[in-house]
Amino acid sequence: MQVKETQNEGLKRGYQFTLPADELAATVDAKLKEAQPEVEMKGFRKGKVPMAMLKKQFGPRVLGDAMQEAIDGALRKHLDESGDRPAAQPKVEMENGEQWKEGDDVVVNVSYETLPAIPEVDLAALKLEKLNVPAEDAAISEALENLAKSAQNFEDRRKGSKAKDGDQVVIDFKGFVDGEAFEGGEAEDYPLVLGSNSFIPGFEDQLVGAKMDEEIKVEVKFPEEYGAAHLAGKDATFECKVKAVKAPKPAEVDDELAKKFGAEDLDGLKKQISDRLEQEYAGAARAIMKRALLDQLDDQVKFELPESLVEAEAAQIAHQLWHEENPEVQDHNHGAIEPTDEHKKLAERRVRLGLLLAEIGQKAEVSVTDQEMTQAVMQAARQYPGQERAFFEFVQQNQQAQQQLRAPIFEDKVVDHIAEQAKVEEKKVTKEELEKAVEALDEL
Incomplete structure (x- = not known):
């Protein structure tokens, strides 16, 4: 040859x-x-x-x-x-x-x-800030109040009281379209919380002000995109009988509430909430530190990029953003989407950082374990209830799908490796300061 x-x-x-x-x-x-x-x-x-x-x-x-x-x-x-x-x-x-x-x-x-030569990076010279947010008493109390509301009971209002938004009405109802009762449009002793938006738009509004033993005709229109095609867009009448009007009563914040949520007592529930909040804060703080780390690498390390990778990434970014701006288009039967200069600039950053992290990870012998991949597949499979087995088989037979699951795990492990080498200073901040820092991520 x-x-x-x-x-x-x-x-x-x-x-x-x-x-x-x-x-x-x-x-x-x-x-x-x-x-x-x-x-x-x-x-x-x-x-x-x-x-x-x-x-x-x-x-x-x-x-x-x-x-x-x-x-x-x-x-x-x-x-x-x-x-x-x-x-x-x-x-x-x-x-x-x-x-x-x-x-x-x-x-x-x-x-x-060919892939470019990636320059060496002095990881020890990187300076990072790790935000530390303790779970404050106010946040724990707010979480407890929300749990109490979610576990609320309803008590009968005084006879003759009018139903208010947030009340529960117990109703019998029967629905009619074109004068004919339709399947699935009938129920007895149905507990409906007004304002929950669990029924057709406009249904609950017409029951506000209703009294016990009152019979009301509710006139509504099924949404055009309603799941049952034979009812979509149709006018309907529901004959309702109000059998009870009940006022909400939040559960008491006590040991009984704690037991409903799997804790032994109130102190145990507070500890659970505190741990969960601090875990959420830590996740947000990590995202902020990761962005700062990537920004520093992007500023400090420059090298020539393969045009083919940048063009492919820019096209993918443009396509994804177009669908986010046009959510009504579910398929890909649309015209060509030309990447803008902004898309290309973002693509260059992603390709540069992707190649750099891959090089650092390879030299540090970072790898994704079988156990980590299995966990990732199981987590992704939850998005397809009832089709988990088919999803597992698809991933097993599809190298690209495996890479899509493996890539973010590998990237996070490389980021952790870099953070271990860098100079990291812990800074205690409030929940509000953390939230502002998270909001700033979306603005960049």
């Missing part, structure tokens, strides 16, 4: 591989000769089929295999010798593909962008 360099500009590389016809023919003959003892053909004993007949019967297929193996082997050898690491799958094209015939030399053009 002869190799000739055709391009060497920046990170772009081009080579022409030439496989002489006589080398290719010799390889085909060797493969046929190796297979000959096992070949059976009508009219010949096993292993006695003439070479000419083997060439006629199997030659084209063996020729194709030999060409592919030769090109793949030459490319592997070239990459091993040059040390190049292609940023993406190299582009391989036969120069005379349509006109090529057996007996001609095989000429192949190979092009790719």
Whole structure:
């Protein structure tokens, strides 16, 4: 195999591989000769089929295999010798593909962008700030009050009282569309909290002011996007009888409330809440520190980027943001979305940091364990209730899906490794200061 360099500009590389016809023919003959003892053909004993007949019967297929193996082997050898690491799958094209015939030399053009040399980073010179937020008594009390509200009971109001927003009304109801009762539109002793928006828009509003034993006709219109197609957009009447009007009564913040949420007593529940809050604060503080770390790396480390990776990332960013701005479009049957300069700038940052973190992680021998991958797959599978097994099988058979799950785990572990080397100063702040810092992340 002869190799000739055709391009060497920046990170772009081009080579022409030439496989002489006589080398290719010799390889085909060797493969046929190796297979000959096992070949059976009508009219010949096993292993006695003439070479000419083997060439006629199997030659084209063996020729194709030999060409592919030769090109793949030459490319592997070239990459091993040059040390190049292609940023993406190299582009391989036969120069005379349509006109090529057996007996001609095989000429192949190979092009790719090589990954750049990543400069060394003095991780110990990085300065980071780790925010520390203790769970304050006020936050714990607020959480307890919210739990009490969620565990609230309802008590009968005085007879003749009008139902207010937030009250619970116990009703019998029957729904009609075009004068006909419809399936699923009837219930007895149904407890409905007014203002919960659990019924069709407008339904609960018409029960505000209702009294016990009152019969009310509720007139509503099913939403156009209603789940049951035969009811979508239809006008409906519900005949309702109010059987009780109940006022909300928050649960007492005591040991009984604590037991409802799995704690032994109130002090135990407070400890659970404190631990959960501090865990949430720690997660937010980590996100802030990670952003600061990435910002420092992005400012300090510069190197040439493969255009193909930047273009692909910019296109992905533009596509994702377009769908966020147009949530009504669920498919991808839309026109081309051209990345803006802002998209390209963000893509450059992501590609630069991605390559840098990958290099740091590789040198530090950071890896994702099987247990971590299993946990990631199980967590992702929760998004597909009832289809978990199918999701597991999909991930097992799809390398790209595995990489999408592995990448964020690897990145977080590399970030942790960098933080361990950097100078980290802990700073105690309030919950409000932490929230402002989190809000600032979205503004960048």
